[in-house]
Amino acid sequence: GKALGGASGGYVAAHQEIVDLLRQRARPYLFSNTLAPMIVAGTLTALDLVETAGDLRENLTRNAELFRRLMTEAGFDLLPGEHPIVPVMFGDAVLAAKVAEAMGERGVYVTAFSFPVVPRGEARIRVQLSAAHTPEQVQACVDAFVASRDAVRETTTA
DSSP, rough: OOTTTTTSSOOOOOOOHHHHHHHOOOOOTOOOOOOOOHHHHHHHHHHHHHHHHHHHHHHHHHHHHHHHHHHHHHOEEEEEESSSSSEEEEEHHHHHHHHHHHHHHHTOOOEOOOOOTTTTTTTEEEEEETTTTHHHHHHHHHHHHHHHHHHHHHHHOO
């Protein structure tokens, strides 16, 4: 629903027998509307890009690997994985919010998440890398994280 439905809702792409069964049995189907034509067109275009844009996928993978390596070297705690949405763990909700605010002051938009969105004690900042980012932008983001973390530490220990 979010990835291809444009947050407008989801859909099922399946053999006709499965679609027929869901139409008869799935409660959400009874209370739903069809997707807007522009959502369907956008979905088809997105699927075409997924099939043909190998260079973009490769660049996205490189950006995620670079970000993860640089952040780990800088001493940040990341949830493991290869995904380009990278949770930078802080644990403390106030700390995560202050670092996110400091990042914004440095021109890097990130979002802090804390309870009840994530489990208590697992506050984090979520970074979303893109295939359009350059290695220099990834480095600038890491530099902003380091500077923000250090600035927040200085104000909390002073």
